[in-house]
Amino acid sequence: MHIPNKTKQGGGTEMFMVKEDLHNIKNLTKAKLRSSKKGFRIYIIIMLSIMLINIISFLFRLFKETETPSFLNSQDLSLSIYIGLLIGFIIMNFLYRTQNDYLSIFPQTNNSRFLSTLLTSYITITMVGLTILLMYLIQYGTMKVISIFHSNIFFALNFDFGFVMIGFLTFLMYSFLAFSFMTLIATIIRKFRIYAMIVFIAIGVTAFANIPWIIDILPTTLVPILTDKSILWFFIKTIALLIIMNIISITINHFTVYYKTVGISKFKSSIFVFVALFFTIAFTMLVGTGLFLAPRESTSNVKEITSSHTEYQPSLYTLDFDISDLVKNSKINIITKGNILAYNMNASWNDDNQFNMSYDVSQSIKVTGNKLTIIYRYPIDIYNDINSLNYVNPKFSATMKGNTLYLNYEYTKNVEIIYLPIWYMAGQFEYYKDKNITVQAFGYSVSGGSGNINIIVE
Amino acid sequence: MTLLTYLMISIWKGAIRMNEFVVQLNNLQKQFGKKAALNNLTFDIPENSITGLIGRNGSGKTTLMRILAGQLDITSGAASVFNENPMDNIGVLQHLIYSYHNFEYQKNINLRSILEAYHTLFPNFDIIFANKLMKYFELNGKMKYNSLSQGMASIFNFLAALSCRCKLTMLDEPVLGMDITVRRAAYEILLRDYTENPRTFIISSHLFNELETVLSDIVLIDNGEKVLQGNIDEIRNSAYRIDGEASIIDSFTMDKNILDRQNGPLQSFAVIYEPLTELVQSEINKAGLALSSIRVEDLCIYLTKQNKEEELKCLW
Numbered sequence: 001m002h003i004p005n006k007t008k009q010g011g012g013t014e015m016f017m018v019k020e021d022l023h024n025i026k027n028l029t030k031a032k033l034r035s036s037k038k039g040f041r042i043y044i045i046i047m048l049s050i051m052l053i054n055i056i057s058f059l060f061r062l063f064k065e066t067e068t069p070s071f072l073n074s075q076d077l078s079l080s081i082y083i084g085l086l087i088g089f090i091i092m093n094f095l096y097r098t099q100n101d102y103l104s105i106f107p108q109t110n111n112s113r114f115l116s117t118l119l120t121s122y123i124t125i126t127m128v129g130l131t132i133l134l135m136y137l138i139q140y141g142t143m144k145v146i147s148i149f150h151s152n153i154f155f156a157l158n159f160d161f162g163f164v165m166i167g168f169l170t171f172l173m174y175s176f177l178a179f180s181f182m183t184l185i186a187t188i189i190r191k192f193r194i195y196a197m198i199v200f201i202a203i204g205v206t207a208f209a210n211i212p213w214i215i216d217i218l219p220t221t222l223v224p225i226l227t228d229k230s231i232l233w234f235f236i237k238t239i240a241l242l243i244i245m246n247i248i249s250i251t252i253n254h255f256t257v258y259y260k261t262v263g264i265s266k267f268k269s270s271i272f273v274f275v276a277l278f279f280t281i282a283f284t285m286l287v288g289t290g291l292f293l294a295p296r297e298s299t300s301n302v303k304e305i306t307s308s309h310t311e312y313q314p315s316l317y318t319l320d321f322d323i324s325d326l327v328k329n330s331k332i333n334i335i336t337k338g339n340i341l342a343y344n345m346n347a348s349w350n351d352d353n354q355f356n357m358s359y360d361v362s363q364s365i366k367v368t369g370n371k372l373t374i375i376y377r378y379p380i381d382i383y384n385d386i387n388s389l390n391y392v393n394p395k396f397s398a399t400m401k402g403n404t405l406y407l408n409y410e411y412t413k414n415v416e417i418i419y420l421p422i423w424y425m426a427g428q429f430e431y432y433k434d435k436n437i438t439v440q441a442f443g444y445s446v447s448g449g450s451g452n453i454n455i456i457v458e
Numbered sequence: 459m460t461l462l463t464y465l466m467i468s469i470w471k472g473a474i475r476m477n478e479f480v481v482q483l484n485n486l487q488k489q490f491g492k493k494a495a496l497n498n499l500t501f502d503i504p505e506n507s508i509t510g511l512i513g514r515n516g517s518g519k520t521t522l523m524r525i526l527a528g529q530l531d532i533t534s535g536a537a538s539v540f541n542e543n544p545m546d547n548i549g550v551l552q553h554l555i556y557s558y559h560n561f562e563y564q565k566n567i568n569l570r571s572i573l574e575a576y577h578t579l580f581p582n583f584d585i586i587f588a589n590k591l592m593k594y595f596e597l598n599g600k601m602k603y604n605s606l607s608q609g610m611a612s613i614f615n616f617l618a619a620l621s622c623r624c625k626l627t628m629l630d631e632p633v634l635g636m637d638i639t640v641r642r643a644a645y646e647i648l649l650r651d652y653t654e655n656p657r658t659f660i661i662s663s664h665l666f667n668e669l670e671t672v673l674s675d676i677v678l679i680d681n682g683e684k685v686l687q688g689n690i691d692e693i694r695n696s697a698y699r700i701d702g703e704a705s706i707i708d709s710f711t712m713d714k715n716i717l718d719r720q721n722g723p724l725q726s727f728a729v730i731y732e733p734l735t736e737l738v739q740s741e742i743n744k745a746g747l748a749l750s751s752i753r754v755e756d757l758c759i760y761l762t763k764q765n766k767e768e769e770l771k772c773l774w
Contacts, residue, residue, distance in 0.1 A: 024548045024579075031575040035564050102564040104529065106579040107551035257531055 021112055028108055028116035029123070035102075036124060044131060046081065051135045055142055085128055086175055089121050090182040096190065097258075114253040118183065118246065125175050133168045160437040166231060167426035173238045174425060177226070180245040187249040189275065191256045197275055204278050229430040478505045480626050480658040481526060485535035488521055488682075495521040497682040498535070503660065503675070508652065510673040510690075511662040512758050518682040519662045520558070523628045526660075527556035539626060552581055557619035558630035559612045563603045569614060570599030573621075580622040588621035591647070595640070608635030616644055620651055628660045633668075641665070645672050666755040676754065680762040690754060697757045698734045701727045702747035710745050717760040729760055 092099060100113055108116070140159065147153040189196045207214055225241065228234040426432060481503035488496040496518045503509050511519045524530040525537050528544035528551050537544070544550045563572055569592070577585045592599065595613045606614065616632045633641045649672060652659070663669050676693060678686035686693065697717065700707060704726035711719070711728050718729040729752060732738070742749045752760075 020548045020552070024552065027578045030578050034571060034574060034578075035567060037571075038566070102562060103575070105555070105557065105561055106575065107548060107554075108579075109546040109548050109551070111546070112548065 021109060024108060024112040025115045025119065028103070028106065028112055029119045031103060031106065032116055032120040033123060036120070040124070040127065043081075043085070043128065047131050047135060050081075051139060054139060058143065059146070082128055082132055082175075086125065086178060089125065089179055092121075096186060100258075110256070110258050111250070111254060113258065114250065118249075121179060121183075122176065125179060126172060129168065129172050129175065133164070136164070158435065158437045160432070160435065163426055163432050163435075163437050166429065166432075170234070170425040170428075173235070173242070174226075176242055177238060177245075180242055180249070184245050184249045184252075185275075187252045187256070191252050197271060200275060201278070204275075227428050229428065231429045231431055234429065479503060480505050480507075480540060481660070482538045482541070483536070486522075486525070486532060486537050487534040488518075488525060488530065489533045495682050496525075496679075499679070499682070499684055500535075501677060501684055501687045503658065503677070505658055506656045508648075508659040508661065508672055508674045510666065510669055510676040511660055511679070512666060512676055513662075513679040514762055517679050517762075519679065520630055521682075522679070523556055523558075523630055523660065523662065526626075527551070527554060527628060529556070552579075553624050554626035554628065555580065555619050555622045555624045556628040556630070557615045557632070559608070559615060559632065559634040561615055565604055567603055568599060569597060569601050569603060572603060572614075573599070573618060576618050576622060580624065582623040584621045584623055587651075588617060591617035591621065594643075594647075609637065609640065610635075612636050613640060613644070620648065623655050624657065626658045626660070630662050631664070632661060633663060633665060641668060645669070648672060666758065667753065670754055676758075678758050678761060685761050686758070693757065694751065694754055695734050697729060697731045697752055697760075698738075699727055699729050699750045699752050700742055700747040701725055701750070702745070706745050706747060710741070710747060717757075729756075731757075731760070 096117065100117065143153070144155075144159075147155065185200065189200065225237060228237060479502040483499045483501055486496055486499040487494065499518075499522070511522065513519045521530065525532055526539055526544060528546060531545060539550050539554060542550050544554070573585065573588050573592075576588070577583045589599075595617065597610065597614060597617075601610075603611065603614070612631075612633060612635050616629065619627055619629060619632070633644055636644060645668065648659070661669060661673070670690070673690050675689055676686070677684065688696075700710065702725075704721045707719075707726050707728050711730060714728075715731045716728055717731045718727075720727055734749075734751075739749065
């Protein structure tokens with residue numbers, strides 16, 4: 001009788017793998033990747049469609065004068081799809097058994113099954129990420145070519161290939177970390193089953209009920225681990241974290257008997273899905289707070305960063321009016337025109353002959369003696385340090401008729417700003433600061449700008 | 459199956475048999491909760507045999523095959539394949555296949571993709587042979603597995619398992635849903651491939667009378683316990699039936715192991731579970747009883763049947 005070429009006895013008790021196991025992991029990974037080929041094709045088609053729609057809609061906007069300026073943010077949807085897929089992978093983690101049962105006819109061990117699943121997931125996440133990178137480069141290239149022939153197209157940020165690549169790798173690293181963290185949770189649940197689920201649900205609910213506290217505590221705990229100003233240290237830290245989490249998962253899985261029970265009840269499956277969704281939502285909410293993505297000090301640096309984009313800063317206009325004929329304590333009606341501002345407001349002096357009014361309009365009106373000075377700032381819609389409301393030939397006019405002040409904006413046409421924010425995660429690195437290739441913080445916006453009208457009568 | 463093939467197989471069965479065992483069970487016990495699915499099973503399956511795993515529904519056949527395929531842990535005892543524990547042992551697992559009729563592959567996967575996966579994961583998988591069988595059974599590689607009828611799915615699983623050319627091939631209800639023509643073709647292909655590539659088969663099927671001609675050995679299990687095991691020709695001679703007058707049968711069977719006994723107004727008979735030796739044959743002849751052999755399938759039924767006569771009467 002031919003004895004299989006295997007040195008170990010007793011099967012499945014050794015942690016370390018022999019050549020056959022490695023071969024099996026490779027082959028299982030191949031089979032799993034092949035089985036997801038169709039899904040990947042569908043994904044590519046969706047992404048290509050998004051890219052085409054973006055480019056075409058961009059072209060349409062070029063030849064049509066729009067009153068409402070728009071800025072191109074073509075990567076957001078594809079990024080959303082990517083995150084959706086990542087969440088899908090995370091949920092798949094909790095359906096580990098179901099997914100692997102489809103391949104149970106093929107030779108595999110507990111370790112090879114788990115490692116091939118991990119490998120398949122990491123390879124697929126990388127491939128999906130690469131498609132976004134490719135789309136980014138294609139779109140950027142296309143728009144760069146178009147910009148040669150159209151003077152009203154401006155690129156908000158300079159292109160730097162190194163930054164794009166580092167941004168892509170940073171992006172991948174965060175994806176891997178999120179996936180490996182959820183893999184660890186799923187592995188613990190598979191090992192300890194209902195006990196683990198109870199503990200995790202309790203932790204999750206407690207965290208959910210104390211989000212403000214979590215928000216306070218995380219910046220001092222997780223953020224220093226997950227972000228760094230140095231590129232090298234960032235990758236060293238995150239790769240180490242990734243390795244640690246995966247080693248723990250692999251070890252726990254090694255001591256989890258896969259075929260202990262036959263089948264899994266629908267009730268249990270639904271609990272797994274519930275837990276997966278719960279953690280995914282909790283994770284997404286935490287990410288949404290910008291904790292992992294934006295260094296805490298970055299918001300305090302807005303002024304500094306904004307000043308680096310001077311060409312896109314709103315222009316300042318100063319217009320003086322003689323209001324000597326204006327009766328003291330009378331009212332000034334301010335009427336603004338156009339789509340940008342549409343307020344009709346009344347202002348009046350107070351007892352101290354002074355008042356401050358704060359409302360959502362980007363202008364400042366100052367009255368000194370018989371002179372009314374309007375210090376005007378263009379309306380802004382700052383999103384990630386970039387003002388999306390930019391115009392060609394902007395013109396501001398103010399007309400005083402009796403007690404009514406008319407303020408108006410005019411412009412020739414809006415400017416298309418090509419702004420590709422996907423690699424913002426690399427903005428944390430000191431190396432890329434002040435090079436006009438990235439923004440420091442992602443996800444905050446200042447709309448309209450808070451304007452004050454100070455009318456002071458001396 | 460042609461006579462020539464059958465003769466050839468018979469020769470092979472004798473010629474290639476070696477005194478080594480592919481499967482060895484020692485007091486194997488498997489429990490699901492408090493229910494014992496397998497109870498103290500001890501037997502060996504020789505190399506290059508085609509063993510029929512016979513038993514009623516729920517007797518433990520599938521549980522046993524899953525244990526041998528490393529897909530179930532055991533409660534106590536030992537189960538070894540190629541002298542090793544199959545559980546999580548890739549050295550063993552890549553040389554065995556456990557295929558069953560209702561295996562669920564990923565949804566919407568086509569047959570070609572499945573065969574590619576087999577080709578990747580089984581070192582001896584013969585893709586050319588598999589494609590020939592696909593053509594023979596008129597299966598298209600673009601067909602989706604989950605759109606196949608039960609019979610077609612069985613054909614596909616059968617041909618895929620056969621093409622693996624594993625040293626141990628376990629087929630659980632391989633012909634379920636196949637029509638008689640396809641079943642016959644399947645048996646013949648199995649035998650021919652066996653002659654070309656001798657290896658060990660364990661086959662479980664409820665269509666035992668059809669399978670009987672293919673098998674070299676059988677193992678009969680009931681309620682998780684082994685009832686019978688051995689070479690099929692020996693088992694065929696391990697029981698016989700005698701017909702004649704009731705009083706003569708009574709006297710003849712006094713010291714015999716009787717499996718079934720019935721008295722009728724015209725004819726009575728008894729089924730005796732003992733080897734039919736020349737001495738016994740001459741006694742039967744002297745007593746004026748009619749001797750006939752019984753089919754192995756019937757013997758299995760006699761050995762595993764439970765007395766449900768009273769329960770049956772209660773139904774109406």
